[in-house]
Amino acid sequence: xxxxxSLGSFIEKDNILQEIQERVxxxxxxxxxxxxxxxxxSGEVKVGGHQASSASLVTIMTALYFxxxxxxxxxxxxxxxxxxxxxxxxxxxxxxxxxxxxxxAFHGLQAYxxxxxxxxxxxxxxxxVGLGAVAPNFSALVDKYTRNRSYAKSERIRRxxxxxxxxxxxxxxxxxxxxxxxxxxxxxxxxxxxxNRQSLDRVIPGIRVNAWRGMFAANGWNVIDAKYGALxxxxxxxxxxxxxxxxIDEMSNGIYQRLLxxxxxELRKWLPSSSRYKKDLEKFLERWxxxxxxxLFRNLxxxxxxxxREAFAEVESxxxxxxxxxxxxxxxxxxxxxxxxxxxxxxxxxxxxxxREELHISSESIWSGFHPDTEAGKxxxxxxxxxxxxxxxxxxxxxxxxxxxxxxxxGGKISTQQVFGLVLTxxxxxxxxxxxxxxxxxxxxxxxxxxxxxxxxxxxxNDFPPTDLPGEExxxxxxWEESPNGQHIELGISENNLFMMLGQLGLQEExxxxxxxxxxxxxxxxxxxxxxxxxxxxxxxxxxxxxGTPSGITLAPEGGAHQSVxxxxxxxxxxxxxxxxPCFGKELEWIMLFALHEIRIRSRSSYLxxxxxxxxxxxxxxxxxxxxxxRLRLQVLAGAYGLLHRGKESNYYPESNVVNIMAxxxxxxxxxxxxxxxxxxxxxxxxxxxxxxxxxxxxxxxLSKATTxxxxxxxxxMADVIxxxxxxxxxxxxxxxxxxxxxWIGSALGxxxxxxxxxxxxxxxxxxxxxxxxxxxxxxxxxxxxAAVEI
Numbered sequence: 001x002x003x004x005x006s007l008g009s010f011i012e013k014d015n016i017l018q019e020i021q022e023r024v025x026x027x028x029x030x031x032x033x034x035x036x037x038x039x040x041x042s043g044e045v046k047v048g049g050h051q052a053s054s055a056s057l058v059t060i061m062t063a064l065y066f067x068x069x070x071x072x073x074x075x076x077x078x079x080x081x082x083x084x085x086x087x088x089x090x091x092x093x094x095x096x097x098x099x100x101x102x103x104x105a106f107h108g109l110q111a112y113x114x115x116x117x118x119x120x121x122x123x124x125x126x127x128x129v130g131l132g133a134v135a136p137n138f139s140a141l142v143d144k145y146t147r148n149r150s151y152a153k154s155e156r157i158r159r160x161x162x163x164x165x166x167x168x169x170x171x172x173x174x175x176x177x178x179x180x181x182x183x184x185x186x187x188x189x190x191x192x193x194x195x196n197r198q199s200l201d202r203v204i205p206g207i208r209v210n211a212w213r214g215m216f217a218a219n220g221w222n223v224i225d226a227k228y229g230a231l232x233x234x235x236x237x238x239x240x241x242x243x244x245x246x247x248i249d250e251m252s253n254g255i256y257q258r259l260l261x262x263x264x265x266e267l268r269k270w271l272p273s274s275s276r277y278k279k280d281l282e283k284f285l286e287r288w289x290x291x292x293x294x295x296l297f298r299n300l301x302x303x304x305x306x307x308x309r310e311a312f313a314e315v316e317s318x319x320x321x322x323x324x325x326x327x328x329x330x331x332x333x334x335x336x337x338x339x340x341x342x343x344x345x346x347x348x349x350x351x352x353x354x355x356r357e358e359l360h361i362s363s364e365s366i367w368s369g370f371h372p373d374t375e376a377g378k379x380x381x382x383x384x385x386x387x388x389x390x391x392x393x394x395x396x397x398x399x400x401x402x403x404x405x406x407x408x409x410x411g412g413k414i415s416t417q418q419v420f421g422l423v424l425t426x427x428x429x430x431x432x433x434x435x436x437x438x439x440x441x442x443x444x445x446x447x448x449x450x451x452x453x454x455x456x457x458x459x460x461x462n463d464f465p466p467t468d469l470p471g472e473e474x475x476x477x478x479x480w481e482e483s484p485n486g487q488h489i490e491l492g493i494s495e496n497n498l499f500m501m502l503g504q505l506g507l508q509e510e511x512x513x514x515x516x517x518x519x520x521x522x523x524x525x526x527x528x529x530x531x532x533x534x535x536x537x538x539x540x541x542x543x544x545x546x547x548g549t550p551s552g553i554t555l556a557p558e559g560g561a562h563q564s565v566x567x568x569x570x571x572x573x574x575x576x577x578x579x580x581x582p583c584f585g586k587e588l589e590w591i592m593l594f595a596l597h598e599i600r601i602r603s604r605s606s607y608l609x610x611x612x613x614x615x616x617x618x619x620x621x622x623x624x625x626x627x628x629x630x631r632l633r634l635q636v637l638a639g640a641y642g643l644l645h646r647g648k649e650s651n652y653y654p655e656s657n658v659v660n661i662m663a664x665x666x667x668x669x670x671x672x673x674x675x676x677x678x679x680x681x682x683x684x685x686x687x688x689x690x691x692x693x694x695x696x697x698x699x700x701x702x703l704s705k706a707t708t709x710x711x712x713x714x715x716x717x718m719a720d721v722i723x724x725x726x727x728x729x730x731x732x733x734x735x736x737x738x739x740x741x742x743x744w745i746g747s748a749l750g751x752x753x754x755x756x757x758x759x760x761x762x763x764x765x766x767x768x769x770x771x772x773x774x775x776x777x778x779x780x781x782x783x784x785x786x787a788a789v790e791i
Contacts, residue, residue, distance in 0.1 A: 013067070014305040019376045020091065021062040022359045023369070025333060027087035027100065028054045030366055033352050035103045047104050048111070052331035052342040053080035056196045057163060059303040060326055061088060064161070064192075066383050067305075068312050073387075074139060074511065075161040076124035076132045078168075078194060079112040089120040091369050092384035100367055115507075116541050121388070123511070124540070130171030131500070131536040133191070136160035137177050137321075138497070138504040139511065140186050145439065145461055146514045148484040151398070154512055162191045169193070169212055173533065176494040184220040185464055189321035194302065196330035197253040209325055222318045226301030226311040226326040233307075235296060240284045247275040248297075260298065260329065260338030264290030267297060298337075302328035333358075398515055400434050402597045405633065409622060410585030413614040416665070417549045419585040420610055421450035423592050424519075428457045434517070434596065439505055440488045441520045443498045449521035449549050451488065452478045459486035495530030498522055499546070503537020506544035506605065517545075517599050524548030524609055525564035538576040543599040545592070549610035551581075552736030553762040553770040554666045563762035563770075564609075568664070568741035571607045572693050579694030580639075581609040581665040581735075584620035587636045587691050594637050607694070611666040611736070613767070619643075619672060639696030640721050643668070644675055644687040647723070652684050654725050659683060659785045662745055663734040664690040667776060671734055674781035685785055688721060690733075693741050700748045717748050730788035732756065734776055752791040754784045 032049030041047070057078060065088050069075065077085045086109050089095040099119055102108025110117045112127030124139070126132025140160035146152050168174060183189070195209060213223050228236070228245075236245040248256070251274055259270055268290060272281040288296055301307035308326065315322045329337050335351050336342035347355065356363070370377035406426050410419060428435045435458070440451055455478060462482035491497050498520050504511075505518035527534065527548050537544070553563045571579025578598070582588045588610070595606035621643075623629045635641035640662070646652055659678075663671035668689055675685040690696060699717065706713035731753040733742035739757030746753020758774045771777035775784075 010306070010309070016375050016379055017062055017066055017305050020066055020370075020380070021058050023091065023361075023376070024062055024084060024087045025055060025058045026356065026359050026361050027090065027367075028058070028083035029334075029347060029352065029355060031083045031086065031100055031103045031109070033347060033349075034101050035105070036346055037349065039101065039105065048344060049083060049103060049346070050080040050343065051083075051347060052334060052336050052339075052345060053078075053165070054082070054084045055332040055334050055337075056302070056328040056330045057081040057084055057194050058332065059305065060163065060192055060194065060308065060328070061085070063305055063308040063312070064163075065092065065387070066379055067309070069161075069383075069387060070159075071386055072156040072158040073161060074123045074136060074158055076136050076163065077113045077122075077126055078163045078165045079126040079129070079132065080165065081163065081194075082110065082112050085113055085122075086118075086120065091380045092387060093381065094384060094388050095120045097367060114539075116539065125536070128532055128536050129165075130168050130173040131533060133162045133164045133168055133171075133174060134177035134500055135504060135536075135540070136162050137180075137183055137186070137189055138500045139507070140189050141182055141501070142504045142508055142516075143188075143512060144186060144463060145489065146508060146512065146516070148461070148463065149436075149514070151436065152514060154514070157188065158512075159188045159190060162189075164191055164193050166193055166195045166197065166209075169208075173496045175215065176496050177500065178216065178219050178221070180492055180494065180497050182489070182491060183321060187320035190315055191321075191323040193323060193325050194328050195325050196302075196328045197257055213325070216323050220321070222315075222320055222322045224311050224314050224318075224322060224324045226304075226307045226324055228301055228307070228327070229299035229304030230306045231296055231299040231304075238284075238287075240280060243275060243277045243281050243284060247271070247277075247281060250276075257338045257340060264294040267294055271297065298329060300327040300329060302326035303332060400437065400515070400600060401431065402434055402593055402600060403431060404593060405586075405590055406430060410589075410617045410620075413616050414585060415612050415614050416582055416585070416588050416610040417450050417612050418614075419588045420547060420549065420592070420608075421453045422585075423589050424451070424454040425457060426589075428454070436487075437515060438487060438517045438519060438596075441491060441498060441501050441505070441518065442488075443491045443495055443522060444493045445521060445523055446488060446490060447478050449523070449547065451521055455480070455488045458488060459483055460488045460490060461486035495522055495526050496533040499530040499533035499537050502544040502546060503533070503540055503542035506537065506542030506599070507540065509602065510541065515600070517596055518542075520544065520546045522546065522548055523562065524551035524567050525562050527564070527567050527570060527607075531570065534570075535574065538574060538605055541576075543602055543605050545595045545599065545606045545608065547608045547610060549608075550612035551609050552611065552666060553758055553774065554611050554613045554736050554767050556762075556765050556767045556770050559764040560762040563758075564737065565758050565761065566738050567609060568693060568735055568737035571609060572697050572741050574607065577605045577607050577694070578692065578698075579607045579609070580692040582636070582691045583615055583665050583668040583689060585617055586620060586622060587689075590633050590636050591691070609665065609737075613666045615666075615669060619669070635720065636691045637695065638699065639692035639694070640688055640690050640718060642686065642721050643689040644672060645723075646675070646679065646684040646686055647726075649679070649684055651682065654729050657682060657684055657789055658686065658726060658729045659788045660686050660688055660722065660726060660729050660731050661734065661781065661785065662688045662690050662731055662742060664693060664736070664742060666736045667734040670771065670776065670778050670781055674778045674785065677778065678782055678785055681782075681786075683785055683789060685732075686726065686729075690735075690742060690745075693735075697744065700744070714748065714750070722749070727751070730754070730791055732781065732784045732788050734781055736776065752788060754788050756780060756784055 035047045113122045115125045124135040272278045275281045311324045331337035331342045336345045460482045502520045508514045661671045678685045703713040731746045734756045739755035743755035
């Protein structure tokens with residue numbers, strides 16, 4: 001009796017879900033239709049909206065939101081299912097009706113779910129294919145890390161879910177994340193693959209799901225299939241039903257998708273032709289009329305609530321991480337179902353009207369949800385209250401003091417890479433509350449990026465530390481002690497994984513109410529490898545510090561593969577990220593502490609480009625009085641300060657023999673030496689230290705905007721650094737990277753500029769060899785200065 005009651009309850013629930021999914025489908029299609037056909041257009045630009053790609057996920061998303069999800073779960077939505085997501089949020093009461101007509105409009109619903117742009121509570125931004133899919137993996141790993149912290153507040157066990165298009169599995173970033181060793185023990189991860197067999201332009205060739213299954217299983221994932229619906233499975237169970245199953249199983253994607261589009265009478269003819277047992281299958285199919293046969297053939301697990309419930313029940317009872325392959329139809333219930341080029345096809349007004357009638361939607365209620373007294377309305381209200389209660393967490397109120405600097409100086413010859421490690425260990429000593437919330441991450445380059453001292457103090461995080469081993473008599477400089485309390489997270493060699501991890505660590509205050517200060521280290525040339533993930537994490541609102549080191553052709557003997565060229569430009573141009581390239585130890589100390597402050601106030605992320613070149617710290621003039629020190633600190637953070645000014649020389653004539661050398665990072669010693677030699681030649685070369693090309697460029701842009709609005713503003717650019725008498729002097733910029741990253745300064749000042757830098761790939765050799773090769777050595781700087789004063 002109890003089993004029958006349970007079955008009856010499921011049938012009743014599925015009837016309600018059926019009603020909800022039809023409304024979800026309609027609202028999603030109507031949002032796209034309105035955006036393209038009703039809302040006034042701007043020019044000839046097609047608005048788009050991916051109706052077919054949305055339709056394939058309607059059943060799955062209805063099952064998740066109205067049956068499976070619980071308070072605290074986090075979910076990433078397939079980019080092209082954005083309309084379905086917003087339709088569901090509207091039914092749940094989390095989105096005002098007025099937004100339904102704003103899909104892809106300015107300040108309206110975004111083309112793809114966005115944490116920072118959408119009005120409803122999006123957990124993970126998507127749109128960059130593959131990145132949104134893997135973000136929950138790293139968020140789950142961060143959640144696990146946070147639970148080991150003494151300051152952790154939340155006791156809720158969350159599930160992290162990704163809805164993934166099958167074509168997304170072509171992306172390498174997906175498999176980098178799947179293969180990440182740290183993920184093997186994270187059981188609360190669930191991927192649901194929307195297996196509709198289509199990509200943007202074509203049917204996915206072959207039957208690739210078998211290879212995908214094997215790849216997931218090989219990396220410790222629990223693989224679950226939701227291939228066929230209850231109707232088909234019932235047919236398979238009948239006498240000779242195995243012939244039908246064998247026929248469909250052996251069918252290529254191309255054949256299957258073609259048969260989907262046949263009229264019912266044609267399907268009856270062509271389906272047996274695909275079988276090894278044509279006559280037997282023809283006889284078997286006589287049990288269904290033409291229309292029933294078409295419905296049977298299209299009865300896939302991804303559109304069947306019973307099969308999805310069974311799959312999700314297995315998720316709950318098995319060890320994860322989990323992946324469910326849910327077979328679906330791209331364009332489900334639409335005229336374009338299964339068409340290989342239906343990705344961007346839009347329903348006509350006539351087709352929309354036909355769909356409205358098929359779904360029993362009143363013409364007077366095309367934007368309506370459910371009446372609260374109906375069963376569908378009651379379930380929507382119930383699930384809406386449950387899921388919204390934890391969709392966005394209030395920011396933590398923990399008080400953490402971040403000093404502006406430490407009472408120490410840096411002497412001798414030391415690199416910024418070395419200073420980075422010293423500042424971290426200083427934080428451990430002087431700011432323990434701050435230190436306990438720092439999480440460092442690296443893709444197997446911790447020791448070579450100078451995290452050794454920090455790791456020795458805080459240890460390496462491992463939720464399942466290895467068993468005890470015999471002790472060693474060898475004393476190592478890096479003590480690799482693993483424990484659940486460690487604060488360094490070591491990933492495999494994947495820069496994409498590094499930036500995804502940094503982004504999710506940097507979102508934990510907003511996601512789960514836990515403030516973390518993420519610091520990642522990476523070889524600077526390999527920032528390029530993780531660029532998509534870097535951009536994704538910044539776009540999503542993650543706040544973190546990334547340290548790229550060592551950098552430039554200064555890393556001479558390593559050769560061109562390890563010498564970064566374009567990374568300074570990346571730093572300057574990346575939105576929501578502040579880019580610094582300091583030279584001296586004190587500059588870096590101030591910058592690091594400021595970057596941590598920016599994380600604390602949820603302002604911006606920071607990218608620090610450091611070097612292994614040892615710099616003579618005596619060239620840095622540390623003011624003795626506090627007022628001058630503070631002025632210098634603020635200039636360093638703003639991006640530039642005057643390091644050497646020749647204004648006291650008797651033959652200083654700005655209109656004829658003065659040039660401003662603006663140098664960055666490792667190039668400061670060469671700029672200073674060039675200035676000394678030029679002095680003997682009658683050329684007065686001031687040296688301005690560009691500590692932060694990023695904030696300096698932002699300042700230029702802000703002043704440019706003010707100038708267009710008020711008519712003035714640019715006259716104040718770098719006014720605190722360059723005296724008015726020197727503003728018209730020519731400029732020579734020098735950077736160990738592409739000259740583009742500083743070449744704009746001449747334009748900002750309205751004067752001539754000769755930009756020096758690296759425009760080709762490097763090669764092995766000494767720094768002196770390579771500096772000369774690229775004309776950024778002392779002689780090259782001098783030659784540029786001679787030319788500049790003649791302009």
